[in-house]
Amino acid sequence: MSDLTSPKQISALLERYGFRFSKALGQNFLISPHIPVKIAENAGLTPETTVLEIGPGIGSLTRELSLRAKRVLTVEVDPRLYPLLNETLADYPNVTLVRKDILKTDLQKLLEGETDPVVCANLPYNITTPILMHLLRNGPRFRSITVMVQKEVAQRFCAKRGSKVYGAVTLLLQWYTRPELLFNVPSTCFMPRPRVESAVLHLKAIDPPYDTDPDRMFCLIRAGFALRRKTLQNNLAALGISKQETAEALTAFGLTSSARAEDLTLENFAALANRFSIQ
Secondary structure (H helix, E strand, O other), rough: OOOOOHHHHHHHOOOOOOOOOOOOOOEEOOOOOOOHHHHHHOOOOOOOOOOEEEOOOOOOHHHHHHHOOOEEEEOOHHHHHHHHHHHOOOOOOOOOOOOOHHHHHHHHHHHOOOOOEEEEEEEOOHHHHHHHHHHHOOOOOOEEEEEEHHHHHEEEEEOOOOOOOOOOOHHHHHHHHEEEEEEOOOOOHEEEEOOOOOOEEEEEOOOOOOOOOOOHHHHHHHOOOOOOOHHHHHHHHHOOHHHHHHHHHHHHHOOOOOOOHHHHHHHHHHHHHHHOOOO
16 A cells, blocks of 8 residues: 655655646645545545545545545546556545546536535645536535635635625625635645645535526626626626616615625625516
């Protein structure tokens, strides 16, 4: 069994396979023996759980998930890692290596027959948001998603109304989940060492919180945040909604006509979706 608890041993493993890190793929592998354990312990796994992992790296987190779950489907796009993972995961029979690009994977088909699956992964930071949107909008209903992401991104996902980092993606995630930042991870826990700090985020699935058309609401949210310095009135005008109509809606929310998108809650945007038709 390959030793993945020592940076020296990990370096030797990568050297043996002639592996070189790809910046384009956002590859930063965990070298801390404690962080994979802590992530897996916070993923809410049971012996009956099926886990979808994205970007297993050398398999450090995969192993910990395997010890706690019924089955682990780990999706990796880089073919250079396949022989390495075949070695590091050889003693974990409940792990299946899926050789695909997660953004091009039919998640419904991949997880067909699985009930109440979860996601747990150290996501590539350069495509964190596209992956999460793909999971939430195209996948089955995941009970939870526990992922390591860039710290600033985690803060944005958990932001409160009115903060500088509160944005469209904050509201999109809040429609599907209840985000919670669990703990921070220093850059020293990775190889190569990234220039940013990281954090582990837990997204618990929830039912749609408001009765509205989500596609129309998402359209309004994206338009509202398109130009952050502009007022909501000006941004929604691009959708054919008059400034007078927007002003009347804002008044009903207790806001002035100078309000910007970051001043509105998810509930406010749901109400706008019920109020306006979009051209």
